[in-house]
Amino acid sequence: MTVELTLNVAIGLALLVLLYAAIIREVAHRTVVALFFAAIVVALNFFLRYTEFGNFITAIDLDTILLLMCMMILVGIMSRTGVFSYIAAKIVEKTHASPFILVMVLSGITALISAFIDNVTTVLILSPIVIEAARKIRIDPRPPLLAIVFASNIGGTATLIGDPPNILIGSAADLGFMDFIYNLGPAVLLSYAVFAGLVWLMFSRMLRRPEEVEISFKGEYTINRSLLVKVLSVLAAVVVLFTLEDLLHYPPAIPPLIGSGILLFLVRNELTIEDALRSVDWTTLVFFMGMFIVIKGIEELGVMNFIAQGLLATGGGLDVLMLLIVWVSAIVSAFVDNIPFVMSMIPVIASIASMSHIDPAPLYWSLSLGGCFGGNGTLVGASANVVVAGIAERYGVPLSFTEFMKYGMMVTIATVSVASAYLILRYGII
Numbered sequence: 001m002t003v004e005l006t007l008n009v010a011i012g013l014a015l016l017v018l019l020y021a022a023i024i025r026e027v028a029h030r031t032v033v034a035l036f037f038a039a040i041v042v043a044l045n046f047f048l049r050y051t052e053f054g055n056f057i058t059a060i061d062l063d064t065i066l067l068l069m070c071m072m073i074l075v076g077i078m079s080r081t082g083v084f085s086y087i088a089a090k091i092v093e094k095t096h097a098s099p100f101i102l103v104m105v106l107s108g109i110t111a112l113i114s115a116f117i118d119n120v121t122t123v124l125i126l127s128p129i130v131i132e133a134a135r136k137i138r139i140d141p142r143p144p145l146l147a148i149v150f151a152s153n154i155g156g157t158a159t160l161i162g163d164p165p166n167i168l169i170g171s172a173a174d175l176g177f178m179d180f181i182y183n184l185g186p187a188v189l190l191s192y193a194v195f196a197g198l199v200w201l202m203f204s205r206m207l208r209r210p211e212e213v214e215i216s217f218k219g220e221y222t223i224n225r226s227l228l229v230k231v232l233s234v235l236a237a238v239v240v241l242f243t244l245e246d247l248l249h250y251p252p253a254i255p256p257l258i259g260s261g262i263l264l265f266l267v268r269n270e271l272t273i274e275d276a277l278r279s280v281d282w283t284t285l286v287f288f289m290g291m292f293i294v295i296k297g298i299e300e301l302g303v304m305n306f307i308a309q310g311l312l313a314t315g316g317g318l319d320v321l322m323l324l325i326v327w328v329s330a331i332v333s334a335f336v337d338n339i340p341f342v343m344s345m346i347p348v349i350a351s352i353a354s355m356s357h358i359d360p361a362p363l364y365w366s367l368s369l370g371g372c373f374g375g376n377g378t379l380v381g382a383s384a385n386v387v388v389a390g391i392a393e394r395y396g397v398p399l400s401f402t403e404f405m406k407y408g409m410m411v412t413i414a415t416v417s418v419a420s421a422y423l424i425l426r427y428g429i430i
Helices: 007-024 030-048 053-059 062-079 083-094 099-114 119-136 142-158 164-173 177-203 225-243 254-266 273-277 282-300 303-312 318-335 338-356 361-374 383-394 401-427
Strands: none
Touching: 007 030, 007 282, 007 303, 007 401, 030 053, 030 282, 053 282, 062 083, 062 119, 062 225, 062 254, 062 273, 062 282, 062 383, 083 099, 083 119, 099 119, 099 142, 099 177, 119 142, 119 383, 142 177, 142 361, 142 383, 142 401, 164 177, 164 338, 164 361, 177 361, 177 401, 225 254, 282 303, 282 383, 303 338, 318 338, 318 361, 318 401, 338 361, 361 401, 383 401
């Protein structure tokens, strides 16, 4: 099978390269860059009459936008209770203020929670705690922030509901919750062990305090108990609704949408709607909207199909296909949102399995590991990355694209290497 590089595909690839070059060089804020390229893609498709404008509107994943916005409202109200400072102080006390132990405890908690609650929700809740804890022991908050977002993308790979690509794969391939844990759980545990070693190599110098500090929290806690009870009650209900998604078949945005509406009503006498909405990171939400439009336009130009058909053209056996899928998925997912790529790859894998008469399951596991682990590669590789960057910016500790990529690529290469070895040893025929 030959793969033809058409003019449309070449234009799409060029736009993609220019987009990420602009973000990496920080010629403007990433949201400005995303909107600028969204305008170019829409104009290009309009003049080529390649797709209708309505398709770009529907490309904006309202489910994702609403989920993020409503969870930001919930977490924002929760931050007003003072509980984040309290939890941060307790974690610091239990880890004896050791920066490395603190980071590993927070990373472990993040990875575990991300396996059972989507990783975006997890980092929304934990990022303020991480920043508070880092400031209490007087270290740079960026290393622990990077560590938890990397951990969230690794931990979320272990289950059907931990990362959106897994939901797509599970639905298309009829793979259940325990299938993911049984097949991907060992790979995630091995990758996390390697990641823990990487944290020491990457951040050990940055985690050294300039001097020993006397840390005392006596009399520091001021918790609004009335507000906290309301927030925790609503948040518990939201978590329960998250766990019932598969049974009742509603979109992931429904639980936080219901929860934020109820909570805003309950706190109406304590907090104005204007104050509550100030906790929403509108800049990050607009960035996502712009990127959804850009990726849709590039999809329409045939870039995703070009990459997918290139895999088919190799004609390799199971081992070669697994390695190709896991690495191509990781590389592409580092620079393009992994959701549209996974969506385009699912039918390709089905075709490969049909033509080659092989079990498609190992190829789906390769797609999941590559797509999820690859999300750690750059700042825009996964939704959780962008959310953490937005929170960090609001707290005065911005994460640049190049700084994120410097460490993220190391984590991606290491974890995808572990995943490759795991796939070959468990499912390979060599």
